[in-house]
Amino acid sequence: MISLSIGGQLRRIITGIAFNRYKEAFDRAGYAIMLIDNRTNRFIRVNKAAAELFGYTRAEFRKLTPLDLSTEPEEVKRKTKEQAEDPVVKPARTKDGKIIIIKVQTTYSDRFHVSLISDVTEEYRIRRTLELNEERLREAQRIGRFGWWEYRPETDRYLGSEELSGIFNDEVASFSMTYQEHLGYIHPEDRSYVHSTIMDAMEKKKETFLVNYRIITPTGKVKAIVVNSNIKYDEKGRLLYRYGTCQDITDTRRIMDDLIAARRQAEESDRLKTTFLANFSHEIRTPLNAMLGFMNILTSMSTTEEEKQEMVKLIDINSQRLLRLINDMIDMSRIESNNMEIKYTNVEINEFISSMGSAFAYEKEAAGKKHLKLTPVIARSQKAVYQSVDELRLSQIFSNLVGNAIKFTDEGEIRYGYRIVPSGDGYTLTYFVSDTGPGIPTENLDDIFQPFVQYWSEDMPKVQGAGLGLAICKRLSELMKGRIWIESLPGRGSSFLFTFNTPVIVE
Ligand code: ADP
Numbered sequence: 001m002i003s004l005s006i007g008g009q010l011r012r013i014i015t016g017i018a019f020n021r022y023k024e025a026f027d028r029a030g031y032a033i034m035l036i037d038n039r040t041n042r043f044i045r046v047n048k049a050a051a052e053l054f055g056y057t058r059a060e061f062r063k064l065t066p067l068d069l070s071t072e073p074e075e076v077k078r079k080t081k082e083q084a085e086d087p088v089v090k091p092a093r094t095k096d097g098k099i100i101i102i103k104v105q106t107t108y109s110d111r112f113h114v115s116l117i118s119d120v121t122e123e124y125r126i127r128r129t130l131e132l133n134e135e136r137l138r139e140a141q142r143i144g145r146f147g148w149w150e151y152r153p154e155t156d157r158y159l160g161s162e163e164l165s166g167i168f169n170d171e172v173a174s175f176s177m178t179y180q181e182h183l184g185y186i187h188p189e190d191r192s193y194v195h196s197t198i199m200d201a202m203e204k205k206k207e208t209f210l211v212n213y214r215i216i217t218p219t220g221k222v223k224a225i226v227v228n229s230n231i232k233y234d235e236k237g238r239l240l241y242r243y244g245t246c247q248d249i250t251d252t253r254r255i256m257d258d259l260i261a262a263r264r265q266a267e268e269s270d271r272l273k274t275t276f277l278a279n280f281s282h283e284i285r286t287p288l289n290a291m292l293g294f295m296n297i298l299t300s301m302s303t304t305e306e307e308k309q310e311m312v313k314l315i316d317i318n319s320q321r322l323l324r325l326i327n328d329m330i331d332m333s334r335i336e337s338n339n340m341e342i343k344y345t346n347v348e349i350n351e352f353i354s355s356m357g358s359a360f361a362y363e364k365e366a367a368g369k370k371h372l373k374l375t376p377v378i379a380r381s382q383k384a385v386y387q388s389v390d391e392l393r394l395s396q397i398f399s400n401l402v403g404n405a406i407k408f409t410d411e412g413e414i415r416y417g418y419r420i421v422p423s424g425d426g427y428t429l430t431y432f433v434s435d436t437g438p439g440i441p442t443e444n445l446d447d448i449f450q451p452f453v454q455y456w457s458e459d460m461p462k463v464q465g466a467g468l469g470l471a472i473c474k475r476l477s478e479l480m481k482g483r484i485w486i487e488s489l490p491g492r493g494s495s496f497l498f499t500f501n502t503p504v505i506v507e
Contacts, residue, residue, distance in 0.1 A: 032117040034066075041065045044112055053102075053119055055095035066115075069093060089120060101125075138163070146247035147175070153239050158182055160246070167225060167248045170217050187214035187222065198229075202239060207231055212249075224253040276452040276466060283325055283466050287318035294318075317366055328468040331396075332451060335475045342393065342479050344502065346386040349429065350378045353417050356395060360402050360416075367406050374402075377417030377432075380506065385420065387429055388502040393476045394431075397484075400469040401433035401496045412436025412493070420506075427504045434495035440488045448486060449474040473498070 026033055032050030036043055043061045051058050054069055071091045087105040094100060101124040106115045138161075141147055147164030151157070160175035168175065168185055177185075186194050190213040201209040212226050229244040294311040297303055303311070334340045353376050364372055379385070398416060405414045416433040440448060444455045451471035473496075477484040482500035 032115075032119075034115045034117065036066060036113050036115065038108075038110070038112055041067075050117065053094070053100070053117065054092070060095075071099060089124065142166075144247065145249075146245050148243070148245050149175070150241060150243040151179070152241045164246055167223065167246060168215060168217060170219055170221065185215045185217070187216055190214050201229070202231060205231075205233060205237060223248055223250045225249060272450070272452040272467075279452075279454075280325075280466055284322065287322045290318045291315050291322075325466060328466065328472060331472050332468050335472065335479070340475075340479060342390045344388045344390060344480075346505065347389055347391045347394065349385045349387055349418060350381060352391065352394070353378055356398055356402075356416075359399070360406075363399075363403060364406050369406060369410070372406065372409060372411075373413035375413060375415045375417075377415050377419075379418055379420040379429075384507045385418075385427075385429070386505040386507070387500065389480055389500055393480065397473045397476055397498065398431075398433065400473050404469060405433055405435035405437065405494075409435040409437035409493075420504075427506055428499060429504055430497055430499050432495055432497045434493060436493040439490040439492050439494050440486065441490050445486055445488065449484070 026045075026047050029047055029049055032053045033047045034043055034050050035045040042063075042065055046058060046061045051061065054061075056064065069092050071093050085106045085108075087103050089101060089103050091099050092102045100119055101121045103118045103120045104115050105117075106113055141161060141163040145163070145167065147161040147167060149158050149160035149164055151159075156178050158175070158177050158179070162172045162174065165171060165173045165175040168177075183191055183195060194211055194213050197209065197211045207230065209229050209231075210226065211229070212224070215223050215225060217223065225246055226249050227244060227246045229242055231242050232240040234240050294315050298308055298311050298315075331340070357374070357376055360374055364370065364374055402414060402416055405416075412435070414433070414435045418429045418431045420427050420429055422428075440455060447453045448455065449470050452467040453471075454467040474484050477498045477500065480500045481502055482498060484496065484498035486494060486496050488494035
C-alpha cells in the first residue's frame with residue numbers, strides 16, 4: 001500500500017512537473033497556439049504569442065470564438081476525429097482591425113482541437129509582389145511582343161520565355177531550339193547575314209550587338225524581328241553564354257514601310273503635278289495664242305478668201321485641241337472624285353467600230369499624216385456581236401488610243417478593233433489599237449498609265465499632250481469591270497489591249 005501510495009504521489013509529482021513543462025513550453029513557444037473546445041467552439045487556452053499576434057488579452061480570448069478572428073462571415077465546420085489537417089494560409093483580423101495573413105495547422109481530438117498559427121504576412125506580401133511582378137513582366141512581354149532568350153554553347157540550345165515561342169511558333173509554350181534549328185526559321189534572304197553577324201560579334205569579342213531580320217513561322221507567317229544580344233566570355237575569351245531580348249516588330253515595320261511608301265507617293269505626285277502644271281499652261285497657251293493670231297489675220301483687209309478658209313480650219317483644229325484638254329481635265333477630276341457615271345447598253349460592236357472610221361481619218365489628215373494606213377479590224381463581220389458597255393466611254397477610250405497612235409506614228413499602219421475568243425459558256429472580246437510607231441521601253445511600261453506621266457525618247461516627235469489620256473483609259477476600263485494593258489518594244493510599235501468583264505452576245 002505504502003509503496004503504492006508513494007508510487008501515486010510520485011506519479012502526481014512527475015505529472016505535475018510534465019504539466020508545468022508543457023505549460024511553459026506552451027507559453028514560450030515562438031508561434032501562436034490555440035486550444036479550442038469542439039462543443040462550444042470557444043478558446044480554452046491561448047499562448048502568449050497568440051495573444052500578441054491578435055492583440056487580445058488572454059482574458060478577452062475566453063469570450064471569443066475563432067469566428068471573431070476570421071475575415072470570413074462563417075467558419076467552416078471542423079471534423080472532430082483525431083487527425084491533423086494540411087496547413088491553410090488565410091487572412092485573419094486582429095483586435096485593432098488589421099488584416100494579417102496566417103498559416104494555420106490544426107490537429108483534432110475528441111474534445112478539443114489545437115491550432116498552431118504563424119504570421120506569414122510579410123512572406124505572403126513578398127511572394128505576392130514577386131508574382132505580380134512576374135505577371136506584369138509577362139503582360140509587358142505580351143503587349144510589347146518581346147521575349148527573352150539565353151544560348152549556352154555546351155548544350156547548343158536557345159532557351160526562352162513563352163512569348164518568344166509566341167513569336168517563333170505562333171503559340172505560347174516553352175521555348176527551346178538548337179542553333180541550327182534557329183537558322184532554319186530565318187528567311188532565306190537574311191540567313192547568311194544573321195549567321196555572319198553573330199560569328200563576327202563573337203570573333204571581335206563584342207559584348208553587345210543588335211540584329212534585325214525576318215523569320216518564317218511553321219504556319220508560313222513572315223515576321224520582322226529585332227534581336228538584342230549580350231555576350232559573356234570567360235577569362236580566356238571563350239564564349240560562356242549569350243542572352244538578350246527579341247521583339248516582333250512586324251506591325252511597326254509595316255507602318256513604317258507604309259509611311260515611306262506614302263511619302264514617296266506624295267513626293268511623286270507632287271513632282272508629277274509640278275510637271276503637269278508647267279505642261280498644262282503651255283498646252284493651254286499654245287492653241288489660244290494660235291487662235292488669237294489667226295483671228296487677227298482673218299480680220300485684216302488684205303487676207304484672201306483662200307487664206308481665210310485655211311485660217312478658219314486652223315482655228316477649228318486649235319479649239320478642238322483646247323476643248324479636248326479641258327474635257328480630259330474634267331473627266332479626270334470626275335473619275336478621281338467618283339463622280340463618273342457608267343451607263344450600260346448593249347452596243348453592236350461591228351457597227352460601232354465602223355462608225356469611228358471617218359472621225360479617225362479626219363484626225364489623221366488634220367495631223368498631216370494622210371499617208372498612214374488606218375485599218376478597222378472586225379472579228380465576226382457576218383454576225384452581230386453585242387457587248388454591254390457605256391458606248392460614249394468606249395469611244396472615248398478608242399479615240400484616246402487612236403489619237404496617240406496617230407500622234408506618235410510617222411510611218412506604217414494603225415489597226416484598231418477587237419478579237420473574239422470563246423470562254424466558258426460565252427465569249428470574251430479583246431479590243432486593241434496597235435501602231436508601227438516608236439514603241440515604249442519596257443522600264444516605262446508600268447508608269448505609262450499613271451496621270452501626268454509622259455515619256456519621250458530622242459527619236460520621238462515632241463507632240464502635245466498633258467499625260468492624261470492613258471490614265472483616263474485605264475480608269476474607264478476599270479469602271480466598266482475591265483482592264484487595259486500594253487505590249488510594246490522600242491522601234492517595233494505599240495499595242496494597247498483592253499477587255500470588259502460584261503456580257504457578250506453573238507447572234
Ligand atoms: P498624252 O496626252 O501626253 O499623250 P497619254 O496619257 O495619252 O498622254 O500618254 C502618255 C505617254 O505615253 C505619252 O506621252 C507617250 O510618252 C506614251 N505613249 C502613249 N501612246 C503611245 C504610242 N502609241 N506610242 C508611243 N508612245 C506612246
